[in-house]
Amino acid sequence: MINFEDFKQLYQKVEVQHYPNSTPEKIVISVLVQTYNHEQFLQQCLDSILTQKTNFNFEIILGEDNSSDNTREICKKYANQYPEKIRLFLHHDENKIKVNSINTGNFNAFYNLFSARGKYIAFCEGDDYWTDDLKLQKQVDFLEKNLSFTLCYHSYQTINKYNQVISSIESLKQPKINISSYELTNTVHHPLLLTMCFRNRLKKVPKEALEVVNVDAFIISLLGQLGKAGYMENIKASFYRKHSKGIWSKKLRVKNLEVKAITYQKLSTYYNRINKPELGDNFSFKASKVQKRILWIYLKNLNISQLVKSIFTYST
DSSP states (O other), X not given: OBOHHHHHHHHOSSOOEEOOOOOOSOOSEEEEEEESSOTTTHHHHHHHHHTOOOSSOEEEEEEEOOOSSSHHHHHHHHHHHOTXXXXXXXXXXXXXXXXXXXXXXXXXHHHHHHHOOSSXXXXXXXXXXXXXXXXXXXXHHHHHHOXXXXXXXXXXXXXXXXXXXXXXXXXXXXOOSOXXXXXXXXXXXXXXXXXXXXXXXXXXXXXXXXXXXXXXXHHHHHHHTTOEEEEOTTSOOEEEEOOGGGOOOHXXXXXXXXXXXXXXXXXXXXXXXXXXXXXXXXXXXHHHHHHHHHHHHHHHTTOHHHHHHHHHHHHO
């Protein structure tokens, strides 16, 4: 397990720039916002957080990942306007962590997580936004009263870049029930981070969590070791954005499955390493199922070279 200092020693090649702020030391909840090339959407995201009505202090930890558009300037504008709310971290390309030759936002995400001072944590990516101005108050109140729950979550809807609601299998699959510790740990159910609020107990994380493209499943499994999840039907749905460029082609669908398989493999490695073989076997089985789906897609499309390459990769 690695803490913040270990993390910086391992991955920080260039020191992160901390933008000036005047946020209070005592914070009840930290809202983590990770942003990259979100100039079209970021203002809507930040406004939806800043308009939250609470009887406690909260901070926005805004991690800007060296965007190629105007995102960094928007971040600075908001940090200057709300220095009592926003802690802005300006990141460098040299620190980006690659997984399977893919540049990820993992350094940004975990730098935000380790920097959080709140008793609780919420997430909102820079292209998503909330619609309930009492979301944070309701979620904190729930966790204060229900100590056996490690997190709470609510529903969401998927939208496109024009703010139009679109059909989404993922949002339909998100359950509207309380989720047991076992189900969270084994990722039987997978609440979207956008909808979650959880206790700030992840002071250390496994190194394997830095070695996946999508860290959501890892975070949820780790939180499942600490308690169960409560569903809150009294919070309006948040909006999760899918850009038009994200529409799956056959090639991207396979890439997404490969990302999922790697995540399950790393979860299996982690749980086996800490002597929890049942969990290790469970995630190894999940990885194998995803790999079989990938092989079937290659076979169906007569992509023999990729089929042979994948068979060799999965068997070693």
